[in-house]
Amino acid sequence: MGGVGLELHRFHHIPEGLLEVSVDALDTVLPGPSLIYLKGQKETPLFVSTLLHGNETTGFYAMQRLLKKYQQKQTPLPRSLLLFVGNVSAAVKGVRHLPEQRDYNRIWSGGSSAEHRLAAEVVDAATSYSLFATIDIHNNTGKNPLYGCINSLEPAYKQLATLFSQTIVYFVTPSEVFSMAFAKYCPSVTIECGQSGVDENTSYLSQYIDLCLNKEGFEKASSLIKTPYDLYHTVARVKLPPECTLGFGSKEIDKDISFIKTIDDLNFSDLQAGALIGWCHNDEMRLSVIDEDGRERGSEYFSYADGEIRTVKPIIPSMFTKDIEVIHQDCLGYMMERME
Template sequence: MDLHRLDHVPPELLTTPVEELDNVLPGPTLLHIPGRAEPPLFISTLLHGDEPTGFQSMQRLLTQYLGSPEGLPRSVWLFLGNVHAAKGNLRHLDQQPDFNRIWNGGDRPEHRLAARVVTMARENGLFACIDIHNTSGKNPPYSAINKLDPACVFLGKLFSDKLVYFTRPDTVLSKAFAEICPAVTVECGQAGDPKGLERVHGFVDQCLNLAAIVPTGYRTADESVYHSIGRIEFPDGCTVGFDHSGGQEDFVFVENLDSLNFQELPENTRIGWRHDAGKRLVVIDETGKEVGDEFFVYKGDEIRLKRAVVPSMLTTRPDAALDDCLGYLMQRYVLE
């Protein structure tokens, strides 16, 4: 798999629908777009082909700035990831790895492509890194950081008052770039939500116009900061459904499960049912240890919480749940 590099913006890129992007670009592409200030702002989008908001916001911003005499306020490196999956509105193609799980080494062509991008970023230096995503379930817009650095916190808070600190999975783009420059992942809600598009458009515009990243401090008791402590996965070969009425899959979850995202859930909250007593939900903590029995208890066929948690990224799409995860479990976090 080749990394395609461009030092200009093809005019058709600004008007092409995301599902037709592979008619313009041959594959993963890094565009070097000059601006008035250096070093460049690195912006990544379409790591998942079914998350178009980042690309659509960049079309608007580039149209706005490249059509003016002054051009971009700051140079941009724009990485457009899985353009082939975008054609089918898919997270990734069947034969591909997840493009946001390739940034910590590996022997596939996609891993080597990611390593090349990181090497170029390290050798050239960056102002900051923004990785733009949508969520498959209902979530408020929020930021996620992988390093408790004041500059990363500043960027996260610039996008949303809700900030999540996580270290796993450790194969995401933002974690690799956090070793090079201030880096943040922004989750813009579900694809097609105009509010998410407006929010990320305004955020990237702000970042382009920052002269410097100067953290202004933050409250240590900020109640909108969370620490991701567990990722909910499934045992191999199981089936998953949503809405208990009549569902007989191995695991069936309450209707509108994603409405629980970023809600304080008390101990003993019922989240679903299981129809195969031999299977249990898997929870992977930050050390990579399986800790499902610390979070879930099974009462008859009911699945209930064993402790109070705040979930995020809970999905109601079986394909997303089985391909990636059901969601994450968080707790409040006090910034030092």
């Protein structure tokens, strides 16, 4: 970081060993962040982004599977492909990002760090092509369904997401994410492909990417989208004070805040007002709920009577996690409402 440059490596072929390497040895094949262009039958490329978070590997393994399939069939790709392999050094270590690095999915709306400049270079390089669509692939730490996130409600964006899952989340913050930067240019989606470290959905994901490579175009009207879908809107993010000690279960009375043990089973479920989510043993500590405009809304969402943390109004949680490091580094999760 700081003054040190971060070089973007560019390829116009599949780098030697890429389709066989495991993520923990990725630096033996790619010297760093890499943009790989592969020419296909249809000119306008599908742009796929993987490993922006080094421990979220399903996207990389799905692309290996897909490219091997076309290599074995000895047929060209049905459409040109741009593949961005993001945080190679974090991927080798199996972490979201290295301590001295910025989060690679928070660098896409401008800034002066080495990572910001790398992101700007990727945007410049990718948008020099007329892009067909972009797909940025992630995993998450809590129990969540497979879903796609979009930053525009245009029919094409919804359709790109519904090809992957009937569950769609619309959000506009955080705004520094990859999908937001590319939503200006073409249909764009962030894929949340199950828990990190499991990679159980690799085959399904590679079929989805294949489907997108074979697609001629997208619908111009929502009414033409054939798949039924559930559309949610992220309205707030739940954070905790950095000094707050955390636990799970009713017995953790030495912790400032202890959540119910099944907190991540609540993801994508409708919580009524008054639902118990945990216990607070230190009245100085409160959950912070930040809305899309950056305002603190905690007291509208949670009450603390008798040391019990309960919801004040109906909400739908997403990405609630039991990983205490992730809660402190990022957040507990998000609050959603249903749309349409």
